Amino acid sequence: MLADALEHLVRGIVEHPDDVQVRDKQMRRGSVLEVRVHPSDLGKVIGRGGRTATAFRTVVGSLAGPGGARIDFVDVDRRR
């Protein structure tokens, strides 16, 4: 549900909604929602000073309940 909710929220604000992918990645220390967007949309989902990224984290973290949610905006250009 969280990945779907985040995907919907991100898709609604970017220029290339079809390029948005959110993956719920299971890590040793809990799960991480990995967000991939079109490279030209990365600045938009992060926002100045990370303001938009923080808004995504606040909303999805609250939907997740206690413990919150970890969100990673992946810079696909840097292929990390």
Add this chain to the structure above:
Amino acid sequence: MSDQLTDPHNDAEQQTTQAPDATSADEAADGAEAPESPSKRAQKLEQEGEIAADYLEELLEIADLDGDLDMDVEGDRATVSIVGAELPELVGEDGEVLDALQELTRLAVYRETGERSRLMLDVSGHRADRRADLERTAESVIAQVRESGERAELDPMTPFERKVVHDAVAAAGLRSESEGVEPRRYVVVLPA
């Protein structure tokens, strides 16, 4: 397009830093709009509300949350309220989730219209309740400033909250300004 110049937040932040008396996008945006006919303006605000409601409705569905969407136009801005359920997960402590969701919703509107939106989001009457509280606070501070003839500083508030206080002070015929830096920016009520 991730061009920084087209990001509505950048405009908002620049206005915040450039206008010493205006304290946020919400408070500063009035002079920024090009003149247009009232009916066209009303139509645009209705359209903003519809885009916002679509964005939020789907979120409610995905998150399996109850709530109906109520759209309106108040003065010069579109308002969307999620009503009919408590939804604390969409309000958060001190309305922080509500503010974040409002910000994302404004960006969703911006994506569709290409224009910065000042849309106001409310969830289960949270802002309405907060507004009533703030108006009571403002009233007592106004009375105190009138009596003492000295300026009074309020607690740090969000842009929305400061706007409510500024409006109440102006309605009472006094002046106020904002001081400090976000997120600890606060209203100062000045003596007549």
